[in-house]
Amino acid sequence: MGDLLGVAVLGAGHMGADHIRRLDGVVSGARVAAVADPDTDRAKEAVAGLDGVSVHTDPVSALAAPGVQAVLVASPGPAHEDALLAAFARGLPVLCEKPMVPDSTGALRVVEAEARLGRRLAQIGFMRRYDAEYRRLKSLLDDGGLGRPLMLHCTHRNVSSPPHFTSAMLINSSVSHEIDAARWLLGQELTAVTVLRPASSAGAPEGLIDPQFVLFETERGALVDVEVFVNCGFGYQVRCEAVCERGSARIGDEHTMVVTARGGAREEVAQDYLVRFADAYDREVQAWVDATRQGRVSGPSVWDGYAASVVAEAGVRALETGGRTTVELAPRPDLYAEVSR
Ligand SMILES: NC(=O)c1ccc[n+]([C@@H]2O[C@H](COP(=O)([O-])OP(=O)(O)OC[C@H]3O[C@@H](n4cnc5c(N)ncnc54)[C@H](O)[C@@H]3O)[C@@H](O)[C@H]2O)c1
């Protein structure tokens, strides 16, 4: 146990429990040392059968628990700022689920706190950067053979949304992934956003604006459109097509088992992000553990998390006003490269 990175997991819900399973049984080099969740039963259930894990209701006491050397934050977005600042205060490396901090003022406080430390401590959980298909698309675009990317057409569908989901969360929780992926794939900041509202689906909960059609502009004139539909009822579908000057490339078409029977063929469609992005989460957490054990920090940065929050906030304003909303980022501290790779 001594050589393994001791991780405190904050939040033992859907994502936290899956990360606990992953740290314990999938990735190498780490172990769960502590877990914190105000819901003690949930925390205990998530670590049932694991040895040497202390269970806490208070995240700060989990960070101070024996054997804790790093932190994985999987509590709801509004709790992330306190968790990140508490980890920074103890010099603990962090992997923080998206959205880093949903409100941009809080996100900027996290940027400033890490910049004051003068070294990176946090990796943000934009796991699509670790997905094999997204990585192939990124290499193709970087290679330049198709010419300059002009547009990205993105689809982001969930079978259903959790009960607490709001119209703003379609943008600041769901589309936060496309915001990060677009910045990363194109190597450009997003500069303006417009949100259109098709008639809401009868399958969406009362009052939820679902689906939405989000259009981003970038600093060098590309356009990124996103259909986000979180109560589509039929599958977890994430697609992205890059249209370039000399060709196009599309990822996310289902490549899965095709079952033929009774004169027809049926292709399975993932129902959940834990299935569609299983490999990406595994690679993301393994990369974090490896880098942390080597004293490095890699992957999406706190600046990427901040930029995503500012763009998403502009998107929520655009949804509310119906107008085109521009994005204003604070000056970027020297600690951060433009859009981290
Ligand atoms: N990367 C992805 O694809 C992905 C997928 C799902 C969720 N997420 C993110 O993971 C985070 C958690 O989402 P979820 O779906 O697991 O939510 P969830 O509601 O299932 O679980 C959250 C848990 O955190 C606990 N909690 C609340 N406040 C806390 C605090 N201050 N400290 C510690 N625990 C606290 C809750 O009791 C709950 O058990 C969110 O930021 C979400 O956006 C990311």
Ligand SMILES: O[C@H]1[C@H](O)[C@@H](O)[C@H](O)[C@@H](O)[C@H]1O
């Ligand atoms: O928190 C989840 C998660 O980030 C998923 O990857 C996304 O598809 C959902 O829309 C979002 O609600």
